[in-house]
Amino acid sequence: MSFALPSLTVSQMFGQRIIRPLTAATLCGIAFIKDKLIAIDSVKGHLLEIDPISDNSKILNPHQVKEFCDVTGLAVWEDTLWVTRDNSVYISNFTDLALEHFVTLPYPANGIAVWESTVYVSCQKLGYILIYDSETRKEIARFYAPGVGVENLVVSQERLWICDRTEQTVYAMDRATGELIFSVLTPFDSPTGIAIHQDGDTGKESLFVAYASEEPYIRDNPNADPNHELTYRDRTFIHPLHYHYEPDKHYALSNGYLIEMSYAEEIAPLDEVYLPDVEWRIALPSETDRQKVKHVEPIGIPFTEEVVDGQRVAVFKFDSLSPGERHIFGWKALLEVRGIKYRITPRDVEDIPDLSPEVQARYLVDDDDLAMDSTIVRRSAKEAIGSETNLLRKMYNIRNYVYDELSYGIKPYIDTPDVVLERGVGSCGEYVGVLLALCRLNGIPCRTVGRYKCPPNSEHQGVPLQPDFNHVWLEFYVPNYGWLPMESNPDDIGYGGPYPTRFFMGLCWYHIEIGKGITFEVVTSQGKRLTKEDIPIGDLAINHIRFTILKELPPF
Numbered sequence: 001m002s003f004a005l006p007s008l009t010v011s012q013m014f015g016q017r018i019i020r021p022l023t024a025a026t027l028c029g030i031a032f033i034k035d036k037l038i039a040i041d042s043v044k045g046h047l048l049e050i051d052p053i054s055d056n057s058k059i060l061n062p063h064q065v066k067e068f069c070d071v072t073g074l075a076v077w078e079d080t081l082w083v084t085r086d087n088s089v090y091i092s093n094f095t096d097l098a099l100e101h102f103v104t105l106p107y108p109a110n111g112i113a114v115w116e117s118t119v120y121v122s123c124q125k126l127g128y129i130l131i132y133d134s135e136t137r138k139e140i141a142r143f144y145a146p147g148v149g150v151e152n153l154v155v156s157q158e159r160l161w162i163c164d165r166t167e168q169t170v171y172a173m174d175r176a177t178g179e180l181i182f183s184v185l186t187p188f189d190s191p192t193g194i195a196i197h198q199d200g201d202t203g204k205e206s207l208f209v210a211y212a213s214e215e216p217y218i219r220d221n222p223n224a225d226p227n228h229e230l231t232y233r234d235r236t237f238i239h240p241l242h243y244h245y246e247p248d249k250h251y252a253l254s255n256g257y258l259i260e261m262s263y264a265e266e267i268a269p270l271d272e273v274y275l276p277d278v279e280w281r282i283a284l285p286s287e288t289d290r291q292k293v294k295h296v297e298p299i300g301i302p303f304t305e306e307v308v309d310g311q312r313v314a315v316f317k318f319d320s321l322s323p324g325e326r327h328i329f330g331w332k333a334l335l336e337v338r339g340i341k342y343r344i345t346p347r348d349v350e351d352i353p354d355l356s357p358e359v360q361a362r363y364l365v366d367d368d369d370l371a372m373d374s375t376i377v378r379r380s381a382k383e384a385i386g387s388e389t390n391l392l393r394k395m396y397n398i399r400n401y402v403y404d405e406l407s408y409g410i411k412p413y414i415d416t417p418d419v420v421l422e423r424g425v426g427s428c429g430e431y432v433g434v435l436l437a438l439c440r441l442n443g444i445p446c447r448t449v450g451r452y453k454c455p456p457n458s459e460h461q462g463v464p465l466q467p468d469f470n471h472v473w474l475e476f477y478v479p480n481y482g483w484l485p486m487e488s489n490p491d492d493i494g495y496g497g498p499y500p501t502r503f504f505m506g507l508c509w510y511h512i513e514i515g516k517g518i519t520f521e522v523v524t525s526q527g528k529r530l531t532k533e534d535i536p537i538g539d540l541a542i543n544h545i546r547f548t549i550l551k552e553l554p555p556f
Contacts (some may be wrong), residue, residue, distance in 0.1 A: 015066040019238040021057040027236045029074025030193040045069035068253035070382040073112035084109040101472035111152030143178030148172040163194035167502045183253035185339035186242040208243040244556035256338030260548040264330030265541040272323035281522040283515025284312040290340035300329035342505035352479040363445030370437040374418040431489040444476035454510040454547040
């Protein structure tokens with residue numbers, strides 16, 4: 001039986017699918033030879049030739065698997081194969097694949113790229129990308145590595161592309177000068193390799209990124225009691241990386257998804273109450289450069305809309321909420337969400353104008369129990385920046401100070417920043433509170449954003465997904481540039497730094513922006529706002545949050 005393929009070009013087929021070689025465990029270096037994809041499985045030592053359309057693969061080095069074990073970087077120039085293994089770089093031809101030593105570094109050589117006679121080698125331990133002449137085998141220059149993690153490389157024309165595993169970022173660098181032009185966030189974690197495919201008909205170049213990690217799953221073990229147990233398995237694949245660079249706006253967008261998000265409240269009070277003339281306000285998703293609101297509709301009962309500080313808010317009205325009365329109400333939104341990464345340097349903000357009185361009055365004050373008058377908070381604000389005067393460096397220093405001083409922990413309630421600093425442990429909301437206090441005391445306007453992250457399981461399309469927790473981060477304001485995002489805490493990495501900067505002026509596709517700078521949910525009765533002392537919202541209703549990833553957005 002034969003199967004007819006759709007009438008698409010090879011390039012179009014590449015751009016619409018995830019490439020998953022059946023037997024691969026850990027794909028690292030990858031490269032294209034025309035439409036043929038070459039990849040190294042560093043655990044098994046397999047040098048694979050992969051059909052990007054069918055996923056079929058074959059081993060090119062069946063008798064030299066041992067020599068290719070632990071290879072991390074791979075590059076192809078003309079008929080020559082270049083690889084990195086341990087501290088060394090090797091060269092071979094495709095005829096016999098015998099590895100010839102090229103150069104040895106003092107530390108592990110991670111990634112490699114070759115353009116004509118120039119060889120680029122990344123080394124995380126050195127913190128540099130080393131540049132060699134292929135004929136003399138001498139180092140001729142070095143660039144600072146843009147990220148903190150293990151980096152793989154590919155080069156094309158005037159650009160050197162750097163893929164950083166820890167940063168989950170791909171950097172575009174001028175290959176002659178080492179100047180960083182822009183960067184984009186990868187849609188998946190643990191990127192381990194990068195390659196460029198050139199369309200044979202149009203000449204258009206497309207980026208592809210390899211990913212390798214472990215994923216948890218529930219295993220059915222008939223010999224265990226209970227027979228379901230948590231374990232881990234290899235997860236590796238190759239996926240196209242789409243991007244759109246806006247130099248005038250200082251940011252670049254990357255892959256995104258069409259997502260349906262539902263938020264609903266179910267009235268189910270712990271203790272029955274009577275509340276007359278109730279208005280229940282719930283913030284709606286924001287319209288931003290990376291997030292487009294395509295449609296919003298009510299769940300349960302209709303709502304009216306208000307605009308508060310530029311943010312859309314749904315207002316649900318009840319004549320009263322009586323004992324025994326039950327309702328379900330909320331909203332469902334259809335969103336297009338992409339990754340975004342800003343590229344603004346300390347030099348760019350040297351001569352920015354002063355803050356307007358309106359911004360100072362709104363975003364430099366203690367309006368949310370920030371304990372900005374407490375001794376420990378004021379002392380921390382001074383210690384965080386030291387003698388720094390540049391706004392961007394101050395913000396970066398404050399972020400690192402808070403990351404150093406606090407460790408991450410889930411709590412059922414939010415303490416004030418002075419208590420959090422004394423304790424040294426905080427949730428994302430408490431991290432935000434400390435950051436807000438220290439930033440505002442140092443003259444940096446900032447505000448809370450967030451509420452939820454979509455579970456980052458984009459391969460589970462059409463399947464309802466529920467987040468484990470809510471989540472908040474913040475934005476800080478820079479005159480001439482506007483509001484810039486920053487993640488509240490490094491909850492997915494070890495402590496002590498150096499900390500990744502992927503979410504310093506950047507957000508991935510799964511961050512859902514809702515109600516910037518305003519309270520997410522407010523309940524009033526007879527015009528009076530209900531406080532925690534009156535009745536906490538969590539004691540009055542149960543919230544239900546659901547995401548459904550519908551499809552990946554097309555390339556730009």
